[in-house]
Amino acid sequence: xxxxxxxxxxxxxxxxxxxxxxxxxxxxxxxxxxxxxxxxxxxxxxxxxxxxxxxxxxxxxxxxxxxxxxxxxxxxxxxxxxxxxxxxxxxxxxxxxxxxxxxxxxxxxxxxxxxxxxxxxxxxxxxxxxxxxxxxxxxxxxxxxxxxxxxxxxxxxxxxxxxxxxxxxxxxxxxxxxxxxxxxxxxxxxxxxxxxxxxxxxxxxxxxxxxxxxxxxxxxxxxxxxxxxxxxxxxxxxxxxxxxxxxxxxxxxxxxxxxxxxxxxxxxxxxxxxxxxxxxxxxxx
Amino acid sequence: xxxxxxxxxxxxxxxxxxxxxxxxxxxxxxxxxxxxxxxxxxxxxxxxxxxxxxxxxxxxxxxxxxxxxxxxxxxxxxxxxxxxxxxxxxxxxxxxxxxxxxxxxxxxxxxxxxxxxxxxxxxxxxxxxxxxxxxxxxxxxxxxxxxxxxxxxxxxxxxxxxxxxxxxxxxxxxxxxxxxxxxxxxxxxxxxxxxxxxxxxxxxxxxxxxxxxxxxxxxxxxxxxxxxxxxxxxxxxxxxxxxxxxxxxxxxxxxxxxxxxxxxxxxxxxxxxxxxxxxxxxxxx
Numbered sequence: 001x002x003x004x005x006x007x008x009x010x011x012x013x014x015x016x017x018x019x020x021x022x023x024x025x026x027x028x029x030x031x032x033x034x035x036x037x038x039x040x041x042x043x044x045x046x047x048x049x050x051x052x053x054x055x056x057x058x059x060x061x062x063x064x065x066x067x068x069x070x071x072x073x074x075x076x077x078x079x080x081x082x083x084x085x086x087x088x089x090x091x092x093x094x095x096x097x098x099x100x101x102x103x104x105x106x107x108x109x110x111x112x113x114x115x116x117x118x119x120x121x122x123x124x125x126x127x128x129x130x131x132x133x134x135x136x137x138x139x140x141x142x143x144x145x146x147x148x149x150x151x152x153x154x155x156x157x158x159x160x161x162x163x164x165x166x167x168x169x170x171x172x173x174x175x176x177x178x179x180x181x182x183x184x185x186x187x188x189x190x191x192x193x194x195x196x197x198x199x200x201x202x203x204x205x206x207x208x209x210x211x212x213x214x215x216x217x218x219x220x221x222x223x224x225x226x227x228x229x230x231x232x233x234x235x236x237x238x239x240x241x242x243x244x245x246x247x248x249x250x251x252x253x254x255x256x257x258x259x260x261x262x263x264x265x266x267x268x269x270x271x272x273x274x275x276x277x278x279x280x281x282x283x284x285x
Numbered sequence: 286x287x288x289x290x291x292x293x294x295x296x297x298x299x300x301x302x303x304x305x306x307x308x309x310x311x312x313x314x315x316x317x318x319x320x321x322x323x324x325x326x327x328x329x330x331x332x333x334x335x336x337x338x339x340x341x342x343x344x345x346x347x348x349x350x351x352x353x354x355x356x357x358x359x360x361x362x363x364x365x366x367x368x369x370x371x372x373x374x375x376x377x378x379x380x381x382x383x384x385x386x387x388x389x390x391x392x393x394x395x396x397x398x399x400x401x402x403x404x405x406x407x408x409x410x411x412x413x414x415x416x417x418x419x420x421x422x423x424x425x426x427x428x429x430x431x432x433x434x435x436x437x438x439x440x441x442x443x444x445x446x447x448x449x450x451x452x453x454x455x456x457x458x459x460x461x462x463x464x465x466x467x468x469x470x471x472x473x474x475x476x477x478x479x480x481x482x483x484x485x486x487x488x489x490x491x492x493x494x495x496x497x498x499x500x501x502x503x504x505x506x507x508x509x510x511x512x513x514x515x516x517x518x519x520x521x522x523x524x525x526x527x528x529x530x531x532x533x534x535x536x537x538x539x540x541x542x543x544x545x546x547x548x549x550x551x552x553x554x555x556x557x558x559x560x561x562x563x564x565x566x567x568x569x570x
Contacts, residue, residue, distance in 0.1 A: 010544050011552070065349050065553070069548070069552075070552075073497075261295045263297035263354070264297075266298075
């Protein structure tokens, strides 16, 4: 495993934000990610909270706009944000559409040509990146949680529900909560996974939660003025129904007047970080 | 005076971030600005805090990255952020350099061709924009303060020191504090004000503070790892010396390891907003 290359770093709330690149064996090319190391990480290991970003985002949007570092410093959490896809892989069509290919990896392991050669974001996020982080940063490998926004909310729910022993808690902002029923999900899944819709269910949070084996309450915020809610891209009500069927504890908050932007994310980031800190930080639990 | 056109808005911390454009008579063209209206403004007038941004920024950077809305909502302050220059004015050379023309108005009223036709940012910020805000938003016209970053820190200090009755308080992040002695300032002032350096002193905070008539303590933060500090662009020590000469109260904090980015600004934004709220908000003063 190659070590991450530090591209740039900035002090922030007593810790440091760093941008990194490395060669990914899962994605067979360069991947980028950002890390916020809280001040507590200078003297001891800390829990780690992964954030998965939405369509068109890079590893920078969340670090620059969400206001999470103040809270990560308060609770002593490391933040790790991967990019949303491989880039410049040479895959035909990767830059043609904003909702497929570059910036739109959907946290899936593609099985179809031409995507399968590089678009292995699920394995990257659940295996390769944590290995790299555990080896190179002062984190407790057994104290990790995950959250995300929009496409990344889908990704966070899928990663947690498929690996309930790995992730201690999960939350999401405006997730694509039932992608096999949404236009974005149908487009991405048909490209990455092919036409057999049975295979799609393995990356659909509203299907996965029916397994009933995630042990911690799930927190989801969605803005009522989110245009993608009205378009049927998010479908939190489908996820809610699945949770009810199996008794999965869910706090679904419909936030009056909020849209899909980071102005929405930043408003409720404190509740989400606290949701994770309550589970990850011994002194709070 | 034409009313501002709302371009887009987003709910944020119980209030609303809005982006506007309007025809500016001072700059003879379209100008843009952003406003954060805190929840308190729905039911009463509130004090207003202007933020002036740095080179290359627009009216968006601060709103997206500084994390100020949480605090403006807490204290009940309206935030107003103008763009950093006129744009697409047709002025010859306006887009040639990143540190002159577009994105680099320096909050000066230009007296030289070709700039003087549109680059009247000082008058715009101290007169036209406040008139527009006072008329169209729920603010107390006699409760306004100003702060800024880098070029905008210079602008904020100049606006406040030249108008000590208008601005109740001032603060700055990494300001160009003695522009007539810095490469950025020398370049901009020679373009906008001509070769007579005597005229430059009227837009130099370290000269203006010698008048000794600003009544409130000034807060300035500068990161010790700021590359522009090492390059002699900021010169906080010159401003500090001027303050000492006339007994101007100054809290100058050299923040160990911080750079020039919004990761630095966001870390200390709470102290700055509180600095202004202590003066602007009756219940705190």
